[in-house]
Amino acid sequence: MSPKFVDRERKTKEIAQAALILFSQKGYAATSVGQIAKTAGIGKGTIYEYFKTKADIFIAALREWTDRFEKRLRKHLEDIENPIQKLHAIAEMNIELVDPLDSATAQLSLEFLQQSLLENGILFKRRYLLKQMHAGQCRMVADILLDGISKGLFRPEIARDAEKIAINLLAYFDGVRLHSITSENYFDLKEQAYFYLNNLIRSIQTSGSQLQTSN
Amino acid sequence: MSPKFVDRERKTKEIAQAALILFSQKGYAATSVGQIAKTAGIGKGTIYEYFKTKADIFIAALREWTDRFEKRLRKHLEDIENPIQKLHAIAEMNIELVDPLDSATAQLSLEFLQQSLLENGILFKRRYLLKQMHAGQCRMVADILLDGISKGLFRPEIARDAEKIAINLLAYFDGVRLHSITSENYFDLKEQAYFYLNNLIRSIQTSGSQLQTSN
């Protein structure tokens, strides 16, 4: 049945995907390599043909996750021209991320943070991963802002603060997402997101513009 | 009828405090009961004279932590009359919390979140603790807003949205605090906080504008 040569890259990815599910459900510490193997439908020993340590599995799973996230974000934005609508789209994606079906994302990002911050965490020596991810998203938002300026929607004075505003926005969405999950959606995340976003847009847009309504 | 006198309550607290340090440094899973005992300067068995399980130690440590937090917040606010200044004080306390000396708080709150969200987490069945804490802070902020309305500083129409706005503010500060820690303070937290806060205040205070969110 088994071919002599296997697509190792593909299989590595499969294992990482299986691990991703477990890590997001149970966290890193409570997920055993045996369970990962079982979920992936292979023997435990085989795991170690593809990964040196459990920590390596975690890192691969994380990369899998961030890749999907990036891809999704880009897809969400690619067809939109208007910078304000782009900001709305980002808000919407953050809202989607709280979907129970997707709550894995939140738990993963908690694990990600924790492993980066704890002195004995898997990622303590690799915090650049965290920064990389933030920096990527930050630049994306900053570019939207700059685009908005060049299109006359946002005030030119904010150009040098674009990055700061981007950080502000991303930080807000991270926070509200966490609150939404921990509160089990007792508040209206959409309403919250738009309250923030509209306050923000109002403070950066050129006088005379009107609010956009969005789905 | 009292052969040996020990202040059990005090000792329980001592153990919880020792545990608090370790949990915030290494996380729950990586902290062993033996280490807690050692840190507290007692034998491992003694721990179990005061706590039934490791999870109970964690919960006690958490309570210790939230108590301090509450006390600190109240002290920060008690001498301030002006609601806008009170909001500023809350911002300032959030800034203080990122102090490296205090980064334990961030890690503790991550662990708190995670143990509440993971299905096998210690607090999964006790998520009301998380909600309690949020609700307490939320009410505190909402009260400031209502006070501001009664003092003619904020628009009366926001009264019924006070809680929502409070959530918005707390979510923002949680988010920006996390970002600040993970980014190792590469951005100016104070600037960020005030950018948010000023946008918010501008949108709720009486002078001038109307404008409620579309959507």
Place this chain on the structure above:
DNA sequence: ATTATGACCGACTGATCGGTCATAATAAAA
């Protein structure tokens, strides 16, 4: 048919952990 090799596996190992328990220490009471 024989051999070589990549892929796969699960029993095993050494170590750690949470929690228990028999015993010792302590200090008030008799």
Place this chain on the structure above:
DNA sequence: TTTTATTATGACCGATCAGTCGGTCATAAT
């Protein structure tokens, strides 16, 4: 001093885990 109830302890236990290893299997090359 002796008694007695309480408090303290660390050796100990069963469970679990990450990682290893000897060996099997299926295919490809000869």
